[in-house]
Amino acid sequence: VKRIVILGSTGSIGRAAVEIIRSAPDRFEVVGLAAGRNAGEMIRQLEEFPAARFTMRDGEALAAVTERAASAADRAVGYGGEAMVALITETAPDLVLNALVGISGLVPTMTALEAGYPVALANKETLVAAGELIAPFLERNGELVLPVDSEHFSLSRCLRGYGDDTREIILTASGGPFYGRDPADLAGVAVSDVLDHPTWKMGKKVTVDSAHLLNKGLEVIEAHWLFRFPLERIRVVIHPQSLVHAIIRLRDGSMLSHIAPADMRLPIAGALHHPDVYDFPWKSLGLDELGTIEFIPFESGQYPAFDLAIVAAEAGGTAPAVLNAADEAAVGAFLAGRIGFLDIIAWIEEALSAHRVKPVRALDDVLAADRWARDFLAERHSRAERG
Ligand SMILES: NC(=O)c1ccc[n+]([C@@H]2O[C@H](COP(=O)([O-])OP(=O)(O)OC[C@H]3O[C@@H](n4cnc5c(N)ncnc54)[C@H](OP(=O)(O)O)[C@@H]3O)[C@@H](O)[C@H]2O)c1
Numbered sequence: 001v002k003r004i005v006i007l008g009s010t011g012s013i014g015r016a017a018v019e020i021i022r023s024a025p026d027r028f029e030v031v032g033l034a035a036g037r038n039a040g041e042m043i044r045q046l047e048e049f050p051a052a053r054f055t056m057r058d059g060e061a062l063a064a065v066t067e068r069a070a071s072a073a074d075r076a077v078g079y080g081g082e083a084m085v086a087l088i089t090e091t092a093p094d095l096v097l098n099a100l101v102g103i104s105g106l107v108p109t110m111t112a113l114e115a116g117y118p119v120a121l122a123n124k125e126t127l128v129a130a131g132e133l134i135a136p137f138l139e140r141n142g143e144l145v146l147p148v149d150s151e152h153f154s155l156s157r158c159l160r161g162y163g164d165d166t167r168e169i170i171l172t173a174s175g176g177p178f179y180g181r182d183p184a185d186l187a188g189v190a191v192s193d194v195l196d197h198p199t200w201k202m203g204k205k206v207t208v209d210s211a212h213l214l215n216k217g218l219e220v221i222e223a224h225w226l227f228r229f230p231l232e233r234i235r236v237v238i239h240p241q242s243l244v245h246a247i248i249r250l251r252d253g254s255m256l257s258h259i260a261p262a263d264m265r266l267p268i269a270g271a272l273h274h275p276d277v278y279d280f281p282w283k284s285l286g287l288d289e290l291g292t293i294e295f296i297p298f299e300s301g302q303y304p305a306f307d308l309a310i311v312a313a314e315a316g317g318t319a320p321a322v323l324n325a326a327d328e329a330a331v332g333a334f335l336a337g338r339i340g341f342l343d344i345i346a347w348i349e350e351a352l353s354a355h356r357v358k359p360v361r362a363l364d365d366v367l368a369a370d371r372w373a374r375d376f377l378a379e380r381h382s383r384a385e386r387g
Helices: 012-023 039-048 059-066 081-091 103-115 124-140 150-159 204-211 214-226 265-273 304-315 319-335 341-354 363-386
Strands: 002-007 028-034 053-056 076-079 095-098 119-121 145-147 166-173 234-238 244-250 255-259
Touching: 002 012, 002 081, 012 028, 012 039, 012 095, 012 265, 028 039, 028 081, 039 053, 039 059, 053 059, 053 081, 059 076, 076 081, 081 103, 095 103, 095 265, 103 119, 103 124, 103 319, 103 363, 119 124, 119 265, 124 145, 124 214, 124 319, 124 363, 145 150, 145 214, 145 265, 150 166, 150 214, 150 244, 150 255, 150 265, 166 214, 204 214, 204 319, 214 234, 214 304, 214 319, 214 341, 304 319, 304 341, 319 341, 319 363, 341 363
Parallel strands: 002 028, 002 095, 028 053, 053 076, 095 119, 119 145, 166 234
Antiparallel strands: 166 244, 244 255
16 A cells, blocks of 8 residues: 655646545555645545645635544644645655645655655646756656656656667647637737637646646656756657657657547556556547547747747756746736736746846755746836836
8 A cells, every 4th residue: 555645635636646546445545635725625635535634725724624624633734835844754655746736846845855755746847947956866766756747657658668769759739729829819818718728627827838838848848857868859749639648769760659548647647556557447548539640840939938948948057947936927917817828928038038047056046046036027017017
């Protein structure tokens, strides 16, 4: 029985993980749950997993759980980032599933890795902002971080046994809801249009990132660190059907791909059951369902958000942390109706151009760059709003 802590248990990935664990109760025991503000879902999960201790994002959310659920007060570890760290160290799990969104996932990931607990990592922001700090753990033990992102899970399957013979990694991108649209037409798109992804049902932040393809840039950075693969040998191709999730090209020129339905339960279950390949209890893909599979060249210059991610990755140091923080701040402002869709790209560009890149040697370097980007944008745009 694997003892698991789920960080972000109330989110899209977290709830899918709960479903997977429910499908194999003899394999897993949930010993820890961490969530943001969804008290109702946490109360439900605490009933389902009686051995779990838990944390919430703030005191109000914690009180909303402890006041409504019997015995919750005894099982609460606390609230905020420090409580998530305590949850990990006090439960000493066999695996931490990090399904948090944003930079809040960074410190818990580092805590788990430093203690030697494997991390099933959905929280790509951790690798984007602090890949340099995660890389040494992966050098010592490549199995310490298990990819949950569908492309990276697929890549890990393709690369098994072929790591040294792989010439090129190719990530597929659906193109998002606006594929084929003239970028100039997108200034006034509504939040609901941006959140209407054609192939994946995900949390809001990653869905917005996918709509302007910044997400694909974040995934290139993620692949670079996870598989210790040079950026210039990672390519992207548009594949609107989202059935082929990754392709590798070997030194002999032949290619291997991984084909699966657009169902996040597959990579999440793959990471939870790792190293076993398990019987997937849900629908698999029939060959007769594949239909037409298209691969369309991904033109650099067509997706400015993607290009900014690559610029930041190439600059290295604190630049990717600034990219990530600026994106989080801008996506938050967009979802709150304060800025337009294309302003997200403008905010990222402003922060990256103003930032003086520093080397990343310790966690504080990343957290300081993250703070700097958020303060810079808050200051600059509140001034703009005041006129
Ligand atoms: N969803 C997908 O299909 C998918 C696919 C690939 C990769 N990913 C990656 O997986 C990660 C999670 O994505 P998601 O779509 O599952 O996001 P989501 O639905 O927004 O869920 C995020 C989770 O994190 C919790 N949370 C947020 N801030 C927190 C904080 N400060 N402290 C504690 N908990 C906090 C939320 O709690 P509350 O809801 O209770 O507030 C929720 O449980 C992201 O990095 C995303 O890029 C997601």
